[in-house]
Amino acid sequence: MADEFILETSGLTKEFAGFFAVRDVALKVRRGSIHALIGPNGAGKTTCFNLLTKFLKPTGGQIRYKGQDITAMPPADVARLGLVRSFQISAVFPHLTALENVRVALQRQHGSSFDFWRSKTVLDRFNPRAHELLNDVGLSEFANTPAVEMPYGRKRALEIATTLALDPEMMLLDEPMAGMGHEDIDKIAALIKRISAKYTILMVEHNLSVVANLSDIITVLTRGQVLAEGNYADLSKDERVKEAYLGAGHG
Amino acid sequence: DDKTVKIGVLSDQSGLYADLAGPGSTLAAQMAIEDSGLKAKGWTIDLISGDHQNKPDIGTTIARQWFDVDKVDTVVDVPNSGVALAVNNIVKEKNGVYINSGAATSDLTNAQCSPNTVHWTYDTYMLAHATGQALVKAGGDTWFFLTADYAFGAALERDTAAVVTANGGKVVGGVKHPLNTADFSSFLLQAQASKAKIIGLANAGGDTTNSIKQAAEFGIVKGGQKLAALLLFLTDVKAIGLETAQGLNFTETFYWDLNDNTRAFSKRFSARMKSGAPPTMVQAGVYAGLTHYFKALEALGGNPHDGAKVVAKMKTIPTDDPLFGKGEVEANGRVTHDAYLFEVKKPSESKGPWDFYKLVGTVPGNQAFTPLDKSTCALLKK
């Protein structure tokens, strides 16, 4: 049944001048699940994300999203189909306020973005929803703060709120917890858990407790290839995974 | 009677033409006012100057403002053909007097002629005819043109070529180069290969000086070909240096060392110039044009604010001044006077810092400029 997997790849490969960053990856992401992609540094996780969201062109292989072949689609179109990503290095609109950051995303969702003859007060109708989203990620007090002035961890939260504003069917989160303090990590983890009821999530994360707590299924990538797949309990017993990723003292 | 006039010297004060017009033109105008003796006769004459920066926009705005706000009656000089033509329209609209000395375009007295305009010193037709005719007669019967690719260059080439053929010569080739070219070697190679006896430089300013300089480098003159600069000023020769410029032929209508009158004037002039330079023909033209203008004012006896009337008066009086000698203002506004073919001296022949020219021939005023029957000026059809 095609509907079971929202995203499927086969033979996905990316080569940089003779170096295979991703090689022959077959990935199946089940609708409604939280799927984690882990692996040592340089394993090709970010490259994988870039391929899935079309920021990079695959050297080979195929990507199917909701049964549709998106291998040759431009990035903005992919986003419009509801497959949206966050960036490993935090990506916000620095001189817009948190509220405006979120609103830009809401606006795309609801059209009228080319209307240069209308006043932007028409955008005020998005404010309630924007505040709601900021509230969800604990940023209410920052609504009118320009993003540059926010601490690093808050920027990550803002980025997630912006992504959620698109009401995507599937979210790709690249190290959403990197650089966050414990409180924030817990907050965002809870948030991810909560939204996973509605959305499918594929995430890259090095924070093992997060991975362990959140993910339904984990794919381990090394040297561009899939090493193993399974749930946390199984994988933490897998010798190969231990050696390549977890190191001694886990399990 | 109203005996006040205001004169505006509109020139290029800071750009390419600043040396040959610019502050020197203002000085020439100043001297013309002093020499006219009108002050003693109860006239008040004010002088202002402006910098059109070689932009038609700025030129017209200054001119318009001069008429509207500063109550200027007369605009003089205006080098740069584009600006000159633009100002021409304004002066006509405001019914002022326009004594152009600095511009080369013969359109001022042809298609675009105006009852308010007098064109003094030179124009492309004159340059082409005087130089072309004299050189062909001296045996330079095959020509190659190095032409600046804009209307002025094209006009110079067209007019010269016509004279050359009319006098039995032949144009064997030519090349158009863009304005402000730094390197002419390519074009000079083509000129060299054409084997023409005369290489006509239908360009101006830096283009002319650079092409002359590089022609020397490529041994063009040594190889037996001759350069004819169709438009060259005293300041250009100074800039190139006699070493390189020697033997060059070209036409001017004024040279400081022409006769006692010009020498006397030039001595007074250079004493007051910051650089100590003698007047160029454009600056001399400003002096002479204003001198003639003052004669007309005196003849009118006052009320100098109807420009067309003043110019009409200028046309009825024959011109005669110490710098350009005798001539007349023709019905189309063209002033005729003698033109001279010069050759640049060898360094050994030069006796002073500005002693550059040898006179080789004189073209009488009535032959040097566009004959009235060939002028396309609408004023002539009346």
Added chain:
Amino acid sequence: MSALTDDTLPVTPRAMRDEMIVFAVMAALLAVVPFTGIYPFFVMQALCFALLACAFNLLIGYGGLLSFGHAMFLGTAGYVTAHALKVWGLPPELGIVVGTAAAALLGLVTGFISIRRQGIYFSMITLALSQLLYFIYLQAPFTHGEDGIQGIPQGRLFGIFDLSKPLVLYYVVLVGFLAGFLLIYRTINSPFGEVLKAIRENEPRAISLGYKTDQYKMLAYILSGTLAGFAGSLKVFVAQNASLTDVHWSMSGEIVLMTLVGGLGTIFGPVVGAFVIIAMQQYLAGFGQWVTVIQGVIFVACVLLFRRGLVGELAHMLRRSL
């Protein structure tokens, strides 16, 4: 590009109210100019350049795209309008329409070539395109080369307003300027303007949100070019000539200067900048040879001392967006 607009303050409703007040003051001041003894032609010319600078500012200040060839819109519209009036004998309103449309078309064509380039490469490709156009205009017979199109008839707007009367012309130009200014202001503060700002801030992120950023930049570019062309058409009636200086790269440079002197990315900066630069050209004309030196000193001082531009500095002092 972000360093250019680091000081941009978020636009709040209060800011918009402030801006409307300043706008009203500006319009009122301009409306009484003819009765103050200030020379109207100077103001008219400055208004044309002000509109031009505002159009340019729309692209750089809000779209983050520095065009170094904006003179091509000014010049193209100028030539086309001049030709339409003089040779085709069209009435003024049609002349303006044709000229502005030509600029829009030019925006479409050049935008298609340039819009995908980034940063300095965008600037340079626009410069290159405008130089190509300069070459074409130098060669094309209808422009009359360096002599330009001269003595353009001003005619009667809508058959009613006699544009050869300075007072009438002044108000026509003023209305044209204010209309153009308001359109730009609205564009900046429209849903479209918001997206544009987001793209300027972080383009990859905007793409990942599903925006086809090239299309937004393209629209901004065409709008900016069209309005610049509109300014060029108006200018024909003021200067009564169209010449190569309007297409030359130094004119593009001047547009940048005006915007910068006034304050990049500020609403009123380009207007102030245009007035300052035009005034400088007019009043420094009397300084003869020193004019370039004085200009140079002013630019240096601007960069070293008033980096945000005159309006930008003021806005910064008042903590307002202007």
Added chain:
Amino acid sequence: MQALYAQLLVGLINGSFYALLSLGLAVIFGMLNIINFAHGALYMMGAFVAYFLLNLGGINYWWALLIAPVIVGIFGMILERTMLQWLAGLDHLYGLLLTFGIALIVQGVFQNYFGSSGLPYSIPDQLKGGVNLGFMFLPIYRGWVVIFSLVVCLATWFLIEKTQLGAYLRAATENPTLVRAFGINVPRMITLTYGLGVGLAALAGVLSAPINQVRPLMGADLIIVVFAVVVIGGMGSIMGSIITGFALGVIEGLTKYFYPEASNTVVFVLMVVVLLVKPTGLTGRAA
């Protein structure tokens, strides 16, 4: 056909000026992130200094080749210390505007004192005359220009791309604060680099003095073309601008033969074409 060889050769000669000038510009852009609009004015100063050295100090062309770049380079370093350094980290536009202002001032001052038509400077005796190559007459001086500038270009390229000093420079462009925190006196290094770039411009000025009039505006006309060369080569790429400089000379030479009116425009056609095919220039990195 022979005429064509001749055109290619003179094109190459011209190209060496473009290469030298754009090299200096690329060094300054690459290392300081400043679009040095004053480059043309400094080139002009190089030529003028050579003139003064000869006419006031009796110092000949050969010494001028060495001394003039140093003098102008020092002038450049003073500019950098007093003005440009305050622009570090700001957008390119400010550097461009500031150097544009500087160019206006320098050119204006020279114009005031020396007029716009310029001064003569003649070819040194050792390089006078020419050789007949069969297909053309080659002035010896021009031959010298090509060879000399080629050597200078390659030496500069090596310094910047292949030495540790060059690595400091490149890194300092991206993140001067961090490089400084590694213990390198970045401000001084930047000043010296600007001096180097400016010195290259002055050197080109000295080289061109015997060929062109020594005019205050000699650089103003050239600067836009040189910019184009740098962009086509890829902003900041040293090798890119050297190669493009020479190549443009040749292409221009051919244009002068086949369609001379367009010879000043061909560089822009080239730029449009190159940027359409390769968005960051021939060898450029992303902007």
Added chain:
Amino acid sequence: MAEAQLAEKPVAAAGAEVLTVKDLQAWYGESHILHGINFNVKAGEVVTLLGRNGAGKTTTLKSVMGVIGKRSGSIRFDNKEIIRATSDRIARLGIAFCPEERGIFASLDVKENLLLPPVVRPGGLPLDQIFTLFPNLKERLTSQGTKLSGGEQQMLAIARILRTGARFLMLDEPTEGLAPVIIQQIGHTIARLKSQGFTILLVEQNFRFASTVADRYYIVEHGKVIDGFANSELSANMDKLHTYLGV
């Protein structure tokens, strides 16, 4: 050999204060970020600054390094006052800094990045040791610096300052974005460096990691140091830590 050499040349006698920060205040433009930071680091110690996001930890390191425009108070390093010194001088005194945002240079390849920081004194780690620590780097030496994966860039940022011979290292969140295996390696590295006489000032969010390497902790909050204790007192302070950090 290298290790023996290193051991002979400690920066200061063990136990002496290498870095003493008193009443440090710092500003970003108009905003006052640090309001009086006090702490010290003794030779051969690993000291960790802990605190919530935005507390001012990075700013403290940057102030020591001299890259914050406006700062006041006193920073003494090796008994020299450096509050007013420029960062290049500070670096040559033997302080090396690995920034939070990594600061890998795009215009340099990996090797050039690695060799960039000049050697300020003898005794840095030789290249082969660095490559055993971070094998990924060896493989990608000719890549453009910023084409490395996030984690590889972090490794590069740490590796390059180990070469310089600086004996006082400031690492700002060195484990961010690294895989657990690598984090363990970095832990070992820090322990090794410490045993060789290096002094390390660490900023960490990853408390679990910090607790494996640190000798002492300081807690930073709102631009002030509000508490400090030794690793041995850790268990006694767990409750406090919980309220400070939410661990």
